Amino acid sequence: MGPVPRTLELFYDVLSPYSWLGFEILCRYQNIWNINLQLRPSFIGGIMKDSGNKAPALIPRKAQYMANDIKVLRQHVQVPIQFPKDFFSVILEKGSLSAMRFLTAVNLEHPEMLENVSRELWMRIWSRAAEKAGMSAEQAQGLLEKSSTSKVKNQLKETTDAACRYGAFGLPITVAHVDGQTHMVFGSDRMELLAYLLGEKWMGPVPPAVNARL
């Protein structure tokens, strides 16, 4: 029997573009590194409130930087990500509470579908190319109803609180459990550092043996 896989928890929100990039990179590495990737749908609005931080987009130069950064990362990370036309309406007004409650319900009832459904939601918000996640209409409807139960609302709150206890002031955060220690890294641009903490090899954001999924 080989060494025990290290648990990596990825706390994310589909409202967060960098969460999508971190998610895709880790999904690619989950079959390359000796890790057990656990997806943790969280609510970025709750993290901002709890930490006293504010969305970077509220600082004009940060919004400008992000817009450009996403363009470059689209090529570098090979994810079809682009800024929605009405960025401020999407990010700052519409928010993501229903979507993240929905993903919480998916995680409770059909965790094997969480990766695909998360990706589908990111595609809708952050890309023009949306596909079907493979969920039947009945399944989706059932989960949508479950999304507004206290059980699901509380689960989302608990996951978000867990991220806060790990020290989150934004998303994505990746928490690596290595040799009895816990390391939290913020952002999608810290995967090389994560590899260092895991003692694994970093091969860039598009490692070989990646499924031609996108």
Place this chain on the structure above:
Amino acid sequence: MGPVPRTLELFYDVLSPYSWLGFEILCRYQNIWNINLQLRPSFIGGIMKDSGNKAPALIPRKAQYMANDIKVLRQHVQVPIQFPKDFFSVILEKGSLSAMRFLTAVNLEHPEMLENVSRELWMRIWSRDEDITQPQSILAAAEKAGMSAEQAQGLLEKSSTSKVKNQLKETTDAACRYGAFGLPITVAHVDGQTHMVFGSDRMELLAYLLGIFCGPGGCLSSPYPQGFQEEVHH
């Protein structure tokens, strides 16, 4: 004659720990990549003011994250960086204006010494928890970098002239025009285009923009150039 080196401008302030990390990484790569590294001493206080941003340390969880992050990066980047004991006083009260004016003067008169003197100032504040605001502190850093006492004293006097003050302001304004909301920023001039990257954790992306990154299977993504990776890991 080979291809023309690409110009990389590194805007930094010795008050900024991530500036030190970015600086050391780029200094290592300046003789490996086909680049012309231009150091641009800037004033982070001015950038914060102009952009409407605030020092991350003011958010408690960000301060906590930084403290931990710096510990890990110390090993990974192999720079002897550590938090000063009274972090808030050093960063938020004492600041870096005199030090950055001094480095501006160095850059005007003895640019070949800028790298060394910058490093010695970082070593004071971000390695040995020593002052960088008093004249004696700045002179000590300059002398440790190899400057004579007379040279250092002369530059210290020049630091308070309008010429030097204006130069620091101009450099800081240039960073702002590139879109800076903090430091370090690295500006790469590639094939007629300008790319600005923020932070010391974007060097892989910078390599990609410079067309140096090799892609799947092998990449110059380590903060140590290939061949030194064995020394870096824990």
